[in-house]
Amino acid sequence: MTLAHNFHPTVLREYDIRGIIGKTLTTDDARAIGRGFGTMVVRGGGKKVAIGYDGRLSSPSLEAAAVEGLKSVGLHVVRIGLGPTPMLYFTARHLKLDAGMMITGSHNPPDYNGFKMMIGKAPFFGSQILEIGKIAAAGDFEAGEGSEETIDIQDAYVDRLVADYDGTRDLNVVWDNGNGAAGEILRRLVKKLPGKHTLLFDDIDGTFPNHHPDPTIPENLEDILHKVAETKADLGIAFDGDADRIGAVDEKGRIVWGDQLVAIYSKDVLANHPGATIIADVKASQSLFDQIAKLGGKPLMWKTGHSLLKAKMAETNSPLAGEMSGHIFFADKYYGFDDALYCGVRLLGLVSRFGQLSGLRDELPDMLNTPEVRFQVNEERKFAAVDEIKARVKAEEAAGGAEVNDIDGVRVKTVDGWWLLRASNTQDVLVARAEAFSPEGLERLKGAIKDNLAKSGIAAPADF
Numbered sequence: 001m002t003l004a005h006n007f008h009p010t011v012l013r014e015y016d017i018r019g020i021i022g023k024t025l026t027t028d029d030a031r032a033i034g035r036g037f038g039t040m041v042v043r044g045g046g047k048k049v050a051i052g053y054d055g056r057l058s059s060p061s062l063e064a065a066a067v068e069g070l071k072s073v074g075l076h077v078v079r080i081g082l083g084p085t086p087m088l089y090f091t092a093r094h095l096k097l098d099a100g101m102m103i104t105g106s107h108n109p110p111d112y113n114g115f116k117m118m119i120g121k122a123p124f125f126g127s128q129i130l131e132i133g134k135i136a137a138a139g140d141f142e143a144g145e146g147s148e149e150t151i152d153i154q155d156a157y158v159d160r161l162v163a164d165y166d167g168t169r170d171l172n173v174v175w176d177n178g179n180g181a182a183g184e185i186l187r188r189l190v191k192k193l194p195g196k197h198t199l200l201f202d203d204i205d206g207t208f209p210n211h212h213p214d215p216t217i218p219e220n221l222e223d224i225l226h227k228v229a230e231t232k233a234d235l236g237i238a239f240d241g242d243a244d245r246i247g248a249v250d251e252k253g254r255i256v257w258g259d260q261l262v263a264i265y266s267k268d269v270l271a272n273h274p275g276a277t278i279i280a281d282v283k284a285s286q287s288l289f290d291q292i293a294k295l296g297g298k299p300l301m302w303k304t305g306h307s308l309l310k311a312k313m314a315e316t317n318s319p320l321a322g323e324m325s326g327h328i329f330f331a332d333k334y335y336g337f338d339d340a341l342y343c344g345v346r347l348l349g350l351v352s353r354f355g356q357l358s359g360l361r362d363e364l365p366d367m368l369n370t371p372e373v374r375f376q377v378n379e380e381r382k383f384a385a386v387d388e389i390k391a392r393v394k395a396e397e398a399a400g401g402a403e404v405n406d407i408d409g410v411r412v413k414t415v416d417g418w419w420l421l422r423a424s425n426t427q428d429v430l431v432a433r434a435e436a437f438s439p440e441g442l443e444r445l446k447g448a449i450k451d452n453l454a455k456s457g458i459a460a461p462a463d464f
Contacts, residue, residue, distance in 0.1 A: 004139035005032035012133045014425040015125050015307045018105070018114035021058040025113060027065040030103070033115055034069020035141045036132035037101060041119060042073050042142045046098030052080045052088040053103040054181035054242045055204035058113045062103045066115070067148060070101070074144020080153050082204065084182040084243035085116060086339035087157045092118060093335050094156060099124075104181070104242040107214035110207055116242075121336075122314065125307035158188045164333050165345050167352030170195035174236040175344070176224040178213030179205040182243035182341060189341060193348065198231055200224060213240050215247020216325055218255060225253050235357045237344040244306070245326035246340035248347060250357040259284035261347070262322035263291040264360045268350055269320045269332045270295045279312055279321035281305075282408045283372065283433055286418055287364045303408035305425065306338055324372070367417070368442045369435035373464055375453065377430050382423040385430065385456045386410060389421055392452065412448070416441030419449050430458070 008024035011017055017033060019025025041049055049070055053059035063079075070077045080091050085102045092100035098120065105113040117124035135141065173195060177183050183204040190197035200223055201210045211220045215238040224236040228249055238247035248256040256264070259280060266278055270292075278292045281304040289299035302312045306327040313321045313329055313336055322328035327338040334342055351357050377385060390410040397404045403413040409422025409431075417436035424431055432449050436442035450460040 003035065003141055005029070005136040007032070007133055007136065012129050014129070015305050016106075016114050016116045017129060017132075018108065018112060020111055021113055027061055030062040030065035030115075031069040032136045033132060034066035034101070035072055036069075036135045037099070037117055037124075038070040038073035038075050039135055039140070039142045040128070040131060041075060041099045042144070044098075044119060046075070046119070048076045048078060048097045049099040049101060050078045050080060050088055050091040050095070050097050051101045051103070052083055052085075052091070054085070054105065054206075055082060055179070055183070056105050056110065056113050056206040056241075059103045059206070062113060066101060066103065071146030071148060072144070073142040073146065075146045077146060077148040079148060079150045081150065082181065083154065083157075083185060084180070084239075084341065086244055086337060086341060087153065087185060089118060089335065089337040089339070090157050090160060091153050093121065094153070094160070102242070106242050107212070107240040107245070109212075123307035123310045125305075154185060154188060158185060158192065161189055161341055161345055162192045164342075164349070165193060166349040167194065169352050171234045171348055171352055172196045172231060173348065174198045174200065174224055174227045174231060174233045175202075176200040176215075176221075176236065176238040177202045178215075178220070178239060178241065179203060179208050179210060180213040180239055180241040180243060182239050185243075185341060189345075193345070195348075198227060198233070200227060208241075215240060215245065216258070221247060221249060221255060225249055229253055235347070235351055237347065239340045240326070243340045244338040246328060246343045247326055248357070250361055252358045254358070254361065256357060256361050258322055258324045258326040258328065259288045260361055260364060261326075261343070262320065262328060263288045263364055264350060265320055265322075265328070265330075265343075265346065266292050266295055266297060267354070267360070268346070269330075270297045272332055273319045276320075277316045277318045279309060279316070279318050281309065281323035282405065282411050282420060282422065283324040283431075284322075285364075285367055285369070285435055286413070287367055291364060301405060301407060301411070304422065310337065367435050367437065368439060370433055370442070370446065373432045373461070374424070374427075374429040375432065375458060375460060377428060377458060379428045382428060382430055385453075385458060386421060386423050388456045389452045392455065414445070414448075416444050419445040421449060421452070432464075
């Protein structure tokens with residue numbers, strides 16, 4: 001029997017492995033992912049790997065198949081069961097294991113699922129994910145007789161989450177689990193925190209019957225906004241499906257976006273690490289980078305993607321990084337991975353010590369901005385179009401025009417604010433965003449985006 005295996009071409013992605021259950025992702029794929037990833041772990045000298053899964057209906061069967069694959073290459077597999085992705089990361093670090101694998105569809109629709117992985121302390125992404133495909137296609141797997149054990153890590157994880165709580169007064173907090181994988185951990189967590197805590201949708205349900213678990217979309221925050229107002233809460237905290245991304249709302253009923261949260265956290269982190277480098281992705285507000293500098297830190301703009309930010313943090317010894325999507329990483333007192341539950345605990349401490357969340361938010365200037373706007377462009381064209389636009393604006397910069405950053409696509413800073421165009425690593429789209437000090441400035445920046453797209457033969461949507 002040959003072990004060679006070919007994956008659907010859409011499954012192996014830049015930051016993770018992801019597909020539609022029964023169509024592009026099956027238990028046979030999960031078994032081959034276990035074998036391929038396990039082969040890479042073994043060839044790197046690894047012997048022990050942790051595995052966990054989220055609350056999606058397909059997750060237990062994918063986990064069981066992946067365990068078969070991991071054991072077939074000779075690994076000892078530590079099964080932690082159902083829980084959030086950061087609990088898996090914690091397990092690998094806490095028990096000093098060689099690798100970790102999480103079965104999760106994150107914030108994708110219910111019929112999706114996928115895998116996130118780590119080797120050692122580092123994220124597993126990009127060419128490493130493609131290597132699984134090459135190993136599987138060649139049937140080039142290691143062989144061995146592995147073993148397994150099942151452990152309960154939940155109390156140890158919760159104890160670590162609360163260890164850094166530093167609040168000085170009790171708060172009234174609403175938490176929205178969105179029926180995601182953090183439900184049981186959240187129940188245990190709030191029992192150990194002072195104050196009043198109201199939980200929304202803390203039962204884990206992979207059909208997501210109340211709202212989709214993605215806190216970057218305003219409609220998904222309507223329930224928590226209503227409950228914050230009803231209970232006169234100090235703040236609300238929401239998670240995505242596997243709790244590695246955080247969303248927040250203040251007591252005035254305003255959404256506090258990911259880049260604003262990084263700016264708020266910077267106040268705390270730079271007090272502990274004066275002059276440190278703090279990283280945010282190219283989609284983040286200029287007000288964040290300005291705030292980091294104002295607080296005495298070194299702002300660093302970097303590429304979008306949670307794995308890319310984690311890798312850059314390690315390289316620069318940064319204590320804090322984050323992106324618009326709500327992936328926020330604390331290496332200040334913590335491990336440097338994206339853990340929305342831990343971010344929630346740190347936010348409670350800040351609000352408790354410094355006043356209301358609205359006051360922390362209002363330390364940042366009000367900016368006008370667009371949401372992320374996506375333009376459908378085929379795979380062959382999207383990167384070439386960005387390169388063409390980059391060349392044009394850099395020529396304009398050389399002639400005394402705007403300031404250009406090309407670390408990830410092209411971000412152009414002008415007297416009005418800034419605009420961004422970048423090619424998505426996971427979809428056949430270009431992503432645009434603009435931010436300005438005035439409505440007129442925002443229209444000029446949007447005009448610059450449309451003009452540059454038009455020069456490359458791409459029409460912007462009529463309502464942009």
